[in-house]
Amino acid sequence: MLDLTGKNALVTGIANNRSIAWGIAQQLHKAGANIGISYLPDEKGKMEKKVAELVEPLNPSVFVPLNVQDDAQIQSAFETVGDKWGRIDILIHCLAFANRDDLTGGFVETSRSGFATALDISTYSLVKLCGAAKPLMTEGGSIVTLTYLGGVRVIPNYNVMGIAKAGLEMSVRYLAAELGPQKIRVNGISAGPIRTLASSAVGGILDMIHHVEAVAPLRRTVTQTEVGNTAAFLCSDLSSGMTGQILYVDAGYEILGMA
Ligand SMILES: NC(=O)c1ccc[n+]([C@@H]2O[C@H](COP(=O)([O-])OP(=O)(O)OC[C@H]3O[C@@H](n4cnc5c(N)ncnc54)[C@H](O)[C@@H]3O)[C@@H](O)[C@H]2O)c1
Numbered sequence: 001m002l003d004l005t006g007k008n009a010l011v012t013g014i015a016n017n018r019s020i021a022w023g024i025a026q027q028l029h030k031a032g033a034n035i036g037i038s039y040l041p042d043e044k045g046k047m048e049k050k051v052a053e054l055v056e057p058l059n060p061s062v063f064v065p066l067n068v069q070d071d072a073q074i075q076s077a078f079e080t081v082g083d084k085w086g087r088i089d090i091l092i093h094c095l096a097f098a099n100r101d102d103l104t105g106g107f108v109e110t111s112r113s114g115f116a117t118a119l120d121i122s123t124y125s126l127v128k129l130c131g132a133a134k135p136l137m138t139e140g141g142s143i144v145t146l147t148y149l150g151g152v153r154v155i156p157n158y159n160v161m162g163i164a165k166a167g168l169e170m171s172v173r174y175l176a177a178e179l180g181p182q183k184i185r186v187n188g189i190s191a192g193p194i195r196t197l198a199s200s201a202v203g204g205i206l207d208m209i210h211h212v213e214a215v216a217p218l219r220r221t222v223t224q225t226e227v228g229n230t231a232a233f234l235c236s237d238l239s240s241g242m243t244g245q246i247l248y249v250d251a252g253y254e255i256l257g258m259a
Helices: 019-030 044-060 071-085 112-136 157-181 206-214 223-235
Strands: 008-011 034-039 063-065 091-095 141-147 186-191 246-249
Touching: 008 019, 008 071, 019 034, 019 044, 019 091, 019 223, 034 044, 034 071, 044 063, 063 071, 071 112, 091 112, 091 223, 112 141, 112 157, 112 186, 141 157, 141 223, 157 186, 186 223, 223 246
Parallel strands: 008 034, 008 091, 034 063, 091 141, 141 186, 186 246
Antiparallel strands: none
């Protein structure tokens, strides 16, 4: 029943084979979607090469640079999508950033610029990308973003990223309300802690993973593939009645009152 054949899906946020976005892209591809990939460009072109090699088995029909802090690059990425596909059905927003200094120690020490950077890349980018995708979602669509429990409860060291995720989750609701009449659904997945490049910047992440493995109802944390499976569900007609929701894929950790 989970069939994404004929759907055009743009996946952002792949940096390496540990990226949650990589787990999502593989599951969307397995479900039959036509895949487009964006990567964060750097001066030496290292990321482009690395991501291109990784995603080759998915035969992406779109491969574009996309730094979400660069409006011209966003415009050009979606122009390419429009030229190649004519229409987009699925957008995966799977990216975030905060300075390492702001992910350890005192929250009151967060700098003005660090706060602005974290919210610009991790939160505002969803709004901006939805705006860019909207005119191309001519047959409706599904947009999925990634969030974390630290946007709802206090998690040690998550600090400014918790504020960014709280804003992201509320953005999901405002976007869902506004885009719903155009049959565009917007949902979020709140994933349990997974070892990735981004999570390694959060102070004490390994302790957090071990803690979840010890106390979560399923006595483990989750994999990129499990998050990918839920993303595929949210992008498919199986979830056609859902929008504006945050789904927890966290081995049940969120339900605990005494963790
Ligand atoms: N790993 C976890 O434990 C966990 C848990 C819950 C939610 N998440 C969320 O999942 C998402 C993906 O993170 P991940 O853990 O897979 O780590 P990751 O490091 O693999 O992915 C983060 C991505 O963000 C991209 N990025 C950073 N700045 C960017 C910019 N300016 N423009 C475009 N892209 C940019 C990076 O290139 C990278 O691909 C993030 O939103 C993260 O907060 C992660």
